[in-house]
Amino acid sequence: MxxxxxxxxxxxxxxxxxxxxxxxxxxxxxxxxxxxxxxxxxxxxxxxxxxxxxxxxxxxxxxxxxxxxxxxxxxxxxxxxxxxxAAKVSDRLGGHIVQGHVDGTGEILRRVPGERWETVTFSLPGDLARYVVEKGSITVDGVSLTVAAVDADSFGIALIPTTLDLTTLGRKKAGDPVNIEVDVIAKYVEKLAVSAPGAAR
Missing domain, CATH: 2.40.30.20 (Elongation Factor Tu (Ef-tu); domain 3)
Structure with missing residues (x-):
């Protein structure tokens, strides 16, 4: 974990x-x-x-x-x-729960520099889109990030200077592949909702 x-x-x-x-x-x-x-x-x-x-x-x-x-x-x-x-049980949870089990890959679509940050848009595999929500958590190349915007096939992230300086996300360019792991809690909620008695199938 x-x-x-x-x-x-x-x-x-x-x-x-x-x-x-x-x-x-x-x-x-x-x-x-x-x-x-x-x-x-x-x-x-x-x-x-x-x-x-x-x-x-x-x-x-x-x-x-x-x-x-x-x-x-x-x-x-x-x-x-x-x-x-791997995290220790006694550690602060600075990001979110990440399993290290990649759900799919996307690629960087575009980068838009800001004054001190950068907005980066990534492609999103269609089968993962339902797990991604605005202001929710997502992991890109192992980095815990907050989703700034999302649509059917892409999502945007605002990267702060620390993330740009200390991770690969500050070095990658448009077209480069990235590993994506969605929030595991969303997947569990979906399974429980679908399997609940009386749930629509």
Whole structure:
């Protein structure tokens, strides 16, 4: 479980194909400071299991399912990535409940600079639109964000200077892919409403 508050902007050190998986090596001094084999670290919003820690780097295996459902398959050595360690129960919940289970991918449609912030519009897969509401929470590349505007196939976010400076969202351009995780609470509410006695089907 994560909160969507990125701890560190890491960098991909190596990408090694291994059959239908990829071994990903990531440089991240902060997240590796207390990491151990079996720990969870979110990489661009994808929950991955640490297989080895070597100094400021960690390795992880990325399964075919993850490669197919996220943008991790497009990573190459030198690529910046958002990193977050799994939350402790005692931590403040600075963002929102994030599972690290990507629901789909979108892309940056446009960026409009403001005086000190930037409005960024992302495409939204049609099957996820019903879970996204104005002023609600959404995770983009592992960053917990508040939805500023939404329609049937896109949503907008106002990015503050801290987010622009400390995450990959300040570096990506129009056309770049992003991982999207909708608020899991919305999915649970939908399931409960549909399965409730007397609910319309």
């Amino acid at each position: 994560f909160t969507g508050i990125v701890e560190e902007l890491g960098e991909v050190s190596a990408v090694a194909p291994a059959g239908d998986t990829v071994e990903l090596t990531v440089h991240g001094p902060t997240v590796t400071s207390d990491a151990a084999h079996g720990d969870s670290i979110a990489v661009n919003g994808v929950c991955l299991t640490v297989t080895e820690v070597a100094g400021p780097r960690f390795r992880t295996d990325v399964m075919r399912e993850t490669l197919d459902r996220s943008s991790l398959g497009a990573l190459a050595p030198g690529a910046p990535v958002n990193l977050e360690r």
